[in-house]
Amino acid sequence: MSVTAITSKARGLEELAGREPVSDGDQPAWVAGMRRAALEWVADHGFPTLKDEDWKYTPVKTLLEVPFELASTSAGRVLSSAMIDELAGDLGGTRLVFVNGHLAAHLSSLTELLDGARVTSFASAFLDDALLLEPVLAGTWPGYRHAFTALNAALAEDGVLIQIQPDTTVSAPIQLVFVSDAGATPVMSCPLVVVLAGARSRATIVETHVGFGGVYLTNAVTEIVLGDGAQIEHYKIQDEAETAFHFAALHVLPGRDSSFSTNGLALGAAIARHEVWVRLEAEGAEVSLNGLYLPTGKQHHDNPTFVEHIAPHCTSRQLYKGVLSGHGRGVFNGQIVVGHEAFDADAHQVNKNLLLSDTAEVDTRPRLEIFTDDVKCTHGAAVGQLDEDAVFYLRSRGVPHQEARGVLTYAFAQEMLELIKVEPLRSHVESKVTSRLGAGNAEARR
Amino acid sequence: MMLKIENLHASIGGKEILRGVNLEVRGGEVHAIMGPNGSGKSTLAQVLAGRDNYEVSGRVLYDGQDLLALSPEDRAATGVFLAFQYPVEIPGVGNLYFVRTALNAVRRHNGLEPIDAIDFLALARERMRLVEMDESFMTRSVNEGFSGGEKKRNEIFQMAVLEPKLAILDETDSGLDIDALRVVAQGVNALRSEGRAMLVITHYQRLLDYIVPDVVHVFAEGRIVRSGGKDLALELEQYGYTGLDQSRSLASAGVPDRATP
Numbered sequence: 001m002s003v004t005a006i007t008s009k010a011r012g013l014e015e016l017a018g019r020e021p022v023s024d025g026d027q028p029a030w031v032a033g034m035r036r037a038a039l040e041w042v043a044d045h046g047f048p049t050l051k052d053e054d055w056k057y058t059p060v061k062t063l064l065e066v067p068f069e070l071a072s073t074s075a076g077r078v079l080s081s082a083m084i085d086e087l088a089g090d091l092g093g094t095r096l097v098f099v100n101g102h103l104a105a106h107l108s109s110l111t112e113l114l115d116g117a118r119v120t121s122f123a124s125a126f127l128d129d130a131l132l133l134e135p136v137l138a139g140t141w142p143g144y145r146h147a148f149t150a151l152n153a154a155l156a157e158d159g160v161l162i163q164i165q166p167d168t169t170v171s172a173p174i175q176l177v178f179v180s181d182a183g184a185t186p187v188m189s190c191p192l193v194v195v196l197a198g199a200r201s202r203a204t205i206v207e208t209h210v211g212f213g214g215v216y217l218t219n220a221v222t223e224i225v226l227g228d229g230a231q232i233e234h235y236k237i238q239d240e241a242e243t244a245f246h247f248a249a250l251h252v253l254p255g256r257d258s259s260f261s262t263n264g265l266a267l268g269a270a271i272a273r274h275e276v277w278v279r280l281e282a283e284g285a286e287v288s289l290n291g292l293y294l295p296t297g298k299q300h301h302d303n304p305t306f307v308e309h310i311a312p313h314c315t316s317r318q319l320y321k322g323v324l325s326g327h328g329r330g331v332f333n334g335q336i337v338v339g340h341e342a343f344d345a346d347a348h349q350v351n352k353n354l355l356l357s358d359t360a361e362v363d364t365r366p367r368l369e370i371f372t373d374d375v376k377c378t379h380g381a382a383v384g385q386l387d388e389d390a391v392f393y394l395r396s397r398g399v400p401h402q403e404a405r406g407v408l409t410y411a412f413a414q415e416m417l418e419l420i421k422v423e424p425l426r427s428h429v430e431s432k433v434t435s436r437l438g439a440g441n442a443e444a445r446r
Numbered sequence: 447m448m449l450k451i452e453n454l455h456a457s458i459g460g461k462e463i464l465r466g467v468n469l470e471v472r473g474g475e476v477h478a479i480m481g482p483n484g485s486g487k488s489t490l491a492q493v494l495a496g497r498d499n500y501e502v503s504g505r506v507l508y509d510g511q512d513l514l515a516l517s518p519e520d521r522a523a524t525g526v527f528l529a530f531q532y533p534v535e536i537p538g539v540g541n542l543y544f545v546r547t548a549l550n551a552v553r554r555h556n557g558l559e560p561i562d563a564i565d566f567l568a569l570a571r572e573r574m575r576l577v578e579m580d581e582s583f584m585t586r587s588v589n590e591g592f593s594g595g596e597k598k599r600n601e602i603f604q605m606a607v608l609e610p611k612l613a614i615l616d617e618t619d620s621g622l623d624i625d626a627l628r629v630v631a632q633g634v635n636a637l638r639s640e641g642r643a644m645l646v647i648t649h650y651q652r653l654l655d656y657i658v659p660d661v662v663h664v665f666a667e668g669r670i671v672r673s674g675g676k677d678l679a680l681e682l683e684q685y686g687y688t689g690l691d692q693s694r695s696l697a698s699a700g701v702p703d704r705a706t707p
Contacts, residue, residue, distance in 0.1 A: 390534045390536050392497055392518060393534040393536070394544075397545075397552075398548050398552040398608070400519045401517065407547065411537065411539045
């Protein structure tokens with residue numbers, strides 16, 4: 001990674017990274033140490049540039065010129081639970097709402113949580129759950145991959161720790177809503193989510209990022225560690241304001257014979273990058289990574305995935321679809337590495353893109369590196385346009401041109417929406433996608 | 447007059463396919479257009495439905511309106527329907543949803559409220575029976591994985607729901623076995639009515655045993671070369687397209703005298 005020198009003239013993220021950490025008397029030594037090390041990492045490595053292989057399509061330069069400050073707790077507007085329902089959907093289970101990165105207790109609801117599961121805000125978890133957190137945050141994931149995750153470690157003030165005890169099933173989804181309400185000055189928040197799923201536990205986690213406009217950066221990290229046989233369904237809805245920046249990394253460490261799925265939707269933000277990292281270190285684990293990105297206007301949606309098959313008998317499935325319109329730009333950069341010991345690895349990766357305008361652009365780079373025999377690995381990528389014969393067929397039946405295109409576009413995206421098993425979330429997402437794609441009434445579709 | 451085509455020309459990529467078509471169809475009439483492959487029959491159907499990849503000149507009056515000035519969806523909304531020779535497969539779009547979207551688009555265009563879901567289901571069931579279509583085709587994706595015969599039944603089913611004033615059936619018999627042909631023809635016949643005109647395009651006479659036309663036109667090299675009663679189809683069957691005396695029809699069909707290439 002090339003180094004951007006952090007000088008005294010630096011401002012924005014570089015200046016934030018160059019500041020002396022605020023000494024907080026309440027902070028345990030390991031937290032302070034982790035934060036200091038993370039800042040040093042940023043100082044040593046700098047922010048990624050287009051010269052970095054994994055960042056060659058996503059410009060960070062404009063972001064570095066924005067004079068971000070850390071977001072404060074107070075939001076400009078008064079929020080209500082009804083507004084959160086509207087923004088993120090009412091899923092009827094446990095809900096934690098963070099405003100500008102800080103827990104908003106009055107909007108959160110923990111009542112639905114069953115015995116055997118704990119949801120704690122970090123402000124207290126740093127103190128009380130050090131034994132659990134320290135290995136995850138300061139050790140499990142081998143080093144920082146880039147300055148954004150390091151910055152999150154250095155600056156995350158709040159977030160959530162979700163612990164699910166072994167053999168526990170949490171049936172209602174656990175909903176995490178991150179609301180950004182930037183005022184006149186650009187702000188950054190660094191939410192951190194840690195999920196520790198005990199052996200044979202089951203739960204559904206839904207992360208939604210929304211915002212009210214203004215310039216802001218959400219720099220999020222989610223760490224999910226699955227015990228043996230655990231089953232976790234994860235959803236990530238990125239519906240930020242279109243003036244926002246969204247950088248997020250999801251790190252997944254599945255246990256033996258565990259199963260993990262994530263379904264991501266990228267709708268908002270000016271520039272968004274949602275990374276998914278999976279280390280298949282334990283035998284027999286299965287992961288399914290899915291994503292739908294819909295950049296329009298001048299939006300940029302980058303979707304890198306990194307799947308490492310390390311242990312034998314693991315399965316990974318990836319299906320990413322993009323619908324790109326206007327001057328929208330999409331990136332799918334999917335890397336699968338099958339290591340020497342990963343016998344019987346079964347890895348599939350598919351990326352399909354639909355370009356709706358001549359000015360939309362997509363870069364798709366499926367990458368597969370295999371270092372052992374006896375594996376089943378496939379990958380494929382496709383970029384296409386709407387089938388004009390199908391458009392005419394619909395028009396010849398009376399469906400107006402734009403609506404016909406919308407119906408066909410929605411049909412392309414629908415496969416991804418069908419993967420959403422949480423019914424209220426699916427209808428929330430369907431209406432978002434329908435209005436984005438101009439596809440008429442989603443209800444009538446079934 | 448329901449449909450009046452005057453000196454219609456159409457070309458694609460500089461290649462002229464329709465070379466001066468003249469045709470008049472009254473409400474309630476069924477006209478058959480017969481002709482060899484490559485004579486331009488399907489192009490005529492596509493141009494009338496509004497396919498925009500052709501350079502078109504001439505005039506088409508439909509119910510007194512300039513049909514060529516309308517978009518495909520507006521043509522459909524005012525009652526023009528094309529049963530496709532090759533119905534398009536649309537993965538991910540449910541068949542019934544598709545037909546309901548179409549019906550509601552047409553209703554909206556005509557200032558009507560969208561049809562209620564329950565009423566639509568009843569209507570769809572009834573119209574599917576007309577072409578002996580199994581109800582499992584309601585939820586399947588439009589034409590996806592349908593056999594040739596199922597696709598053609600689906601076209602006539604759509605026609606039965608949309609109730610057009612001018613139906614153009616493009617080679618609806620192609621790819622059908624005799625049983626499917628009988629079912630499809632039965633559906634078409636049930637839809638014959640005073641206010642509805644039909645243009646039945648076919649390569650073979652056998653369809654006309656089931657759908658008996660009022661007028662038969664012979665199409666060759668991009669225009670109608672001969673017109674007559676239903677017996678003309680039998681004559682064609684007997685002598686073939688090459689055996690017909692083409693010159694006889696030119697004057698009777700009102701085609702201006704042109705040098706034949």
